[in-house]
Amino acid sequence: MSLNPYELKRLSKEQLGQNDIEFFRERYGKRFVRAYRAFEESRVTKYVFRPSESVKWTVKGRKRQYLVIPEIFCTCRDFYQSVVINGEAKMCYHLLAQQIAAIRKHHNTIDSTDVERRKLYSEWRKTG
Numbered sequence: 001m002s003l004n005p006y007e008l009k010r011l012s013k014e015q016l017g018q019n020d021i022e023f024f025r026e027r028y029g030k031r032f033v034r035a036y037r038a039f040e041e042s043r044v045t046k047y048v049f050r051p052s053e054s055v056k057w058t059v060k061g062r063k064r065q066y067l068v069i070p071e072i073f074c075t076c077r078d079f080y081q082s083v084v085i086n087g088e089a090k091m092c093y094h095l096l097a098q099q100i101a102a103i104r105k106h107h108n109t110i111d112s113t114d115v116e117r118r119k120l121y122s123e124w125r126k127t128g
Contacts, residue, residue, distance in 0.1 A: 035096035067124035
């Protein structure tokens, strides 16, 4: 569920041109459009919990924040249905948005505590 080296290189460019946007739209369809919008709207957040130094990512969707385990898992319904059950998609737009934000080094970063992480987990673990 990760981007291939060519895709990583294209996303690493300082500015994405129209050809780049079209390339990703052809590969990922509306998922890329939604992912790039989430990236541009700064809806991707990296949490760093202390003292454990545990890192967790979330992407704010239409309904709530979804927990994203980079290149592996998302708590959204689309991931479950389209990726896991039907196998019709490589990843949901939240996973793609997280990768874009990490590659382009543009995301919110929140430093928090391990105690707070436990509280957040109960909300993030919900699927839907």
